[in-house]
Amino acid sequence: MSKVLAIAQFTLLEALRTRLLWLALAALGSLALASLFVQQLAIAESARVQTGFLAATVRLAVVFVLCLHVASSMAREFNDKGIELLLSLDLPRPGYFFGKLLGFGGAALLVAGMATVALAWLAPNPGLALWGASLACELLLVVALTLFCALTFAQIMPAVSFVAAFYLLARSIGAIRLISGSELLPQQEWTQRTLGWLVDGLSLLLPDLGRFTSTAWLVDGSDGLPAIAFVAAQTAIYGTLIVLAGLFDLYRKNL
Amino acid sequence: MSAVPRGVLWTLTGALVLQIAFAALQPPPRADAQALPPLPSTPVLRAASLGDPLPFAQMLTLYLQAFDNQPGISIPFLQLDYARVEQWLGRILELDPTGQYPLLLAAQVYAQVPDERKQRQMLELVHARFMDDPNRRWPWLAHAVIMARHRLNDPPLALRYAQALRTHATGPEVPGWARQMEIFLREDLGEYQAAKVLLGGVLASGTVTDPHEMAFLVRRLEQLEAAEKSSAASKK
Numbered sequence: 001m002s003k004v005l006a007i008a009q010f011t012l013l014e015a016l017r018t019r020l021l022w023l024a025l026a027a028l029g030s031l032a033l034a035s036l037f038v039q040q041l042a043i044a045e046s047a048r049v050q051t052g053f054l055a056a057t058v059r060l061a062v063v064f065v066l067c068l069h070v071a072s073s074m075a076r077e078f079n080d081k082g083i084e085l086l087l088s089l090d091l092p093r094p095g096y097f098f099g100k101l102l103g104f105g106g107a108a109l110l111v112a113g114m115a116t117v118a119l120a121w122l123a124p125n126p127g128l129a130l131w132g133a134s135l136a137c138e139l140l141l142v143v144a145l146t147l148f149c150a151l152t153f154a155q156i157m158p159a160v161s162f163v164a165a166f167y168l169l170a171r172s173i174g175a176i177r178l179i180s181g182s183e184l185l186p187q188q189e190w191t192q193r194t195l196g197w198l199v200d201g202l203s204l205l206l207p208d209l210g211r212f213t214s215t216a217w218l219v220d221g222s223d224g225l226p227a228i229a230f231v232a233a234q235t236a237i238y239g240t241l242i243v244l245a246g247l248f249d250l251y252r253k254n255l
Numbered sequence: 256m257s258a259v260p261r262g263v264l265w266t267l268t269g270a271l272v273l274q275i276a277f278a279a280l281q282p283p284p285r286a287d288a289q290a291l292p293p294l295p296s297t298p299v300l301r302a303a304s305l306g307d308p309l310p311f312a313q314m315l316t317l318y319l320q321a322f323d324n325q326p327g328i329s330i331p332f333l334q335l336d337y338a339r340v341e342q343w344l345g346r347i348l349e350l351d352p353t354g355q356y357p358l359l360l361a362a363q364v365y366a367q368v369p370d371e372r373k374q375r376q377m378l379e380l381v382h383a384r385f386m387d388d389p390n391r392r393w394p395w396l397a398h399a400v401i402m403a404r405h406r407l408n409d410p411p412l413a414l415r416y417a418q419a420l421r422t423h424a425t426g427p428e429v430p431g432w433a434r435q436m437e438i439f440l441r442e443d444l445g446e447y448q449a450a451k452v453l454l455g456g457v458l459a460s461g462t463v464t465d466p467h468e469m470a471f472l473v474r475r476l477e478q479l480e481a482a483e484k485s486s487a488a489s490k491k
Contacts, residue, residue, distance in 0.1 A: 038299075049295070174284040178321040204278040230281075237274050244267040251259040 003091050004099040011073070011103020015110075020069050024111045027061045028118040035122075048219050051122045055215040058115050059135060063167060066111060066139055067146045070104050071159045074150030093250045097147075101243065104143040112136035119218065127217035130228055134213040137235035141207060142167065144239055148246040151253070166206075173203045174210040207238040291322050291339050297349045304350065312351035319343045320360065337373045340365055341380050348384055358384060358395040359468070363475055366402055375412075378402055382416060389419075390426030393433050394457050400436045401450055413440055432456055450479055 015021070031054055039050035077083045086096055116132030123131075145166060149159035169176075180192075180199045212231055294300065294315075304311030322335065344357040344365075358381055366377035378399045385396040396416055404413035417436040424434060433456065454476050457463055463472065 175318065177284050204275045208281065233277065237270065237277050241270040241274050244263060244270050247263050248259055248267055251263060
């Protein structure tokens with residue numbers, strides 16, 4: 001256990017030393033300035049528009065920054081043969097994986113906290129706490145998925161591309177299902193039916209991130225307990241799935 | 256593969272089954288008719304489209320389309336805020352001025368609700384947008400002529416639209432019969448016959464080439480025919 005914690009500690013330390021938090025802070029500051037510009041453009045509901053813009057862009061920015069951080073950190077670990085060194089020690093493979101996950105997870109929680117504080121001056125309401133908690137869960141899933149992809153692909157480019165595609169699809173799968181199920185489309189055509197089944201099947205395999213970190217919680221109030229209960233359950237289930245897939249791949253890997 | 260402990264394999268399978276069951280237990284996504292949000296101004300939308308407004312406009316159209324016709328909403332169009340629908344359709348047309356999809360939705364979908372005020376609102380939108388580009392958008396105003404005459408039973412309005420067609424849609428690509436829609440009105444054809452003439456003319460003119468759009472328009476015609484037949488049978 002102490003080895004796992006030591007790996008987690010050094011992973012978190014690496015995040016601090018590579019100025020991850022400063023980068024996140026710079027992104028938050030730039031987006032806050034951009035939101036002021038957007039607020040000036042709005043002719044009605046300017047505060048609402050500003051909050052909506054800042055919340056949506058901050059979420060995307062922190063997902064992007066964390067994904068890149070995890071992928072580049074793991075790529076460096078591969079290039080420096082750090083992973084081989086660690087696994088040659090008396091450390092089981094799951095220990096390495098969980099140590100890394102804990103460290104990256106800690107960095108994700110710090111970044112989620114910073115993003116929530118950045119929104120506090122615009123939306124000081126109970127929905128903010130829910131939004132922040134949901135963002136933390138979303139970032140934990142992104143971090144776990146990026147770690148899995150980085151271990152599997154061992155390169156930044158394919159890992160980040162996969163995570164980006166996965167994230168965009170998981171965020172929009174609800175809307176895609178709505179569009180593909182429209183009654184305006186000729187449902188009797190086999191292509192439409194096949195497409196519908198394909199989309200429905202895909203939605204079973206993806207986390208429904210469209211129900212995570214909704215900007216509406218900040219501007220209109222949240223659904224409260226049911227919303228956070230769904231987010232927590234989905235994070236637990238999908239997080240477990242990703243961790244197990246990562247362990248499966250790590251065991252399988254011939255290092 | 257043999258290096259993977261059985262416990263990990265089984266738990267992974269279990270987690271996958273759990274995820275599928277969890278996702279299957281969730282209620283299907285449902286469009287909330289009252290949740291259609293207002294759109295920002297066209298310049299902001301242009302900025303949001305990252306310099307490529309056409310696909311952005313198309314995505315907005317599909318998104319708008321998904322706000323009705325969803326299982327679980329019994330009278331979807333009536334629940335929609337038509338002022339907002341009008342705003343969406345207008346903005347989409349501004350982003351993609353050559354696109355015909357928003358006007359098809361206005362004339363053939365949103366104008367079909369059993370609410371005269373909303374029907375008029377959509378027909379007025381079609382008329383107003385027709386004036387921006389008459390030679391391209393004439394089919395939708397021609398449809399509005401028939402709607403005004405047979406659904407709204409408002410011959411003066413139908414005549415006003417028919418006159419707009421005659422005076423503004425003067426390009427060589429507009430067939431002569433479209434400019435003479437007033438004749439339909441004077442001959443007082445039934446709605447199905449008038450729509451049949453209109454659709455036949457539209458297809459013959461080559462204005463509609465997309466197979467999906469053709470299929471949609473033919474389905475609408477079949478619905479009209481079925482409605483007219485059942486109405487005639489009930490009169491007997």
